[in-house]
Amino acid sequence: MLITKNISFQYSTKDSLLKFPDITLSDNDNAVILGKSGVGKTTLLHIIAGLLRPKTGSVFFNDITIEKLSSKEKDQFIGQNIGMVFQKSYAVKTLNVVENLQARLYFAKEKNQKTLTYSLLEQLNLERCAKHKISELSEGQLQRLGIAMAVVHQPKLILADEPTSSLDDENCEAVMQLLLQQAKQNHANLLVITHDQRVKPLFQNVMAL
Numbered sequence: 001m002l003i004t005k006n007i008s009f010q011y012s013t014k015d016s017l018l019k020f021p022d023i024t025l026s027d028n029d030n031a032v033i034l035g036k037s038g039v040g041k042t043t044l045l046h047i048i049a050g051l052l053r054p055k056t057g058s059v060f061f062n063d064i065t066i067e068k069l070s071s072k073e074k075d076q077f078i079g080q081n082i083g084m085v086f087q088k089s090y091a092v093k094t095l096n097v098v099e100n101l102q103a104r105l106y107f108a109k110e111k112n113q114k115t116l117t118y119s120l121l122e123q124l125n126l127e128r129c130a131k132h133k134i135s136e137l138s139e140g141q142l143q144r145l146g147i148a149m150a151v152v153h154q155p156k157l158i159l160a161d162e163p164t165s166s167l168d169d170e171n172c173e174a175v176m177q178l179l180l181q182q183a184k185q186n187h188a189n190l191l192v193i194t195h196d197q198r199v200k201p202l203f204q205n206v207m208a209l
């Protein structure tokens with residue numbers, strides 16, 4: 001369960017204060033947050049992911065207050081419980097596809113689950129690329145690898161930052177179905193932020209920034 005209360009953020013004293021509406025997601029709930037460019041969507045997602053500290057307010061996830069954790073506890077909590085789909089790929093270029101997934105499992109302190117890793121690659125239609133270098137992947141394959149890296153450690157909260165912005169209608173639908181399917185399979189909360197109105201009908205919970 002994810003709850004945010006009274007969150008605000010300021011990049012510096014000369015920047016304007018960004019204020020965010022409260023969010024409550026019950027277990028297994030999903031939501032999309034829509035908003036125009038520059039309103040603070042990525043900032044909010046980074047606060048929820050523990051990458052930025054809010055000026056006011058708190059983020060609670062499954063009864064843990066993220067800002068109250070020490071930095072070591074926070075790194076461990078985030079590594080194990082949160083999976084993030086970034087706008088741009090953060091795959092390590094010197095590793096192949098399956099090695100990138102193994103590295104993600106290592107950082108989440110999960111055992112190297114070979115069967116699970118290959119089954120995920122199959123679900124995401126990446127099994128033929130398992131040993132490919134990152135530079136050999138198409139844009140669509142890279143995007144699907146981003147999803148695999150976000151979910152391979154079976155996080156309880158999946159955060160996705162503009163996962164469909166550069167995709168045509170067919171791939172937009174496919175990527176969103178994959179994210180929804182992975183969230184359902186892992187009993188995870190899925191929170192997507194986007195300005196892409198095509199995503200709206202796929203969610204019951206729609207919030208605006």
Ligand SMILES: Nc1ncnc2c1ncn2[C@@H]1O[C@H](COP(=O)(O)OP(=O)(O)OP(=O)(O)O)[C@@H](O)[C@H]1O
Nearest residue numbers: 011012015035036037038039040041042043044195
């Ligand atoms: N590192 C930073 N330092 C100062 N200001 C920043 C920084 N990052 C973002 N901002 C500003 O904070 C505001 C919110 O930025 P943010 O990236 O969260 O918006 P967004 O809604 O995600 O935009 P987009 O849809 O274009 O990605 C913007 O006015 C932006 O210029």
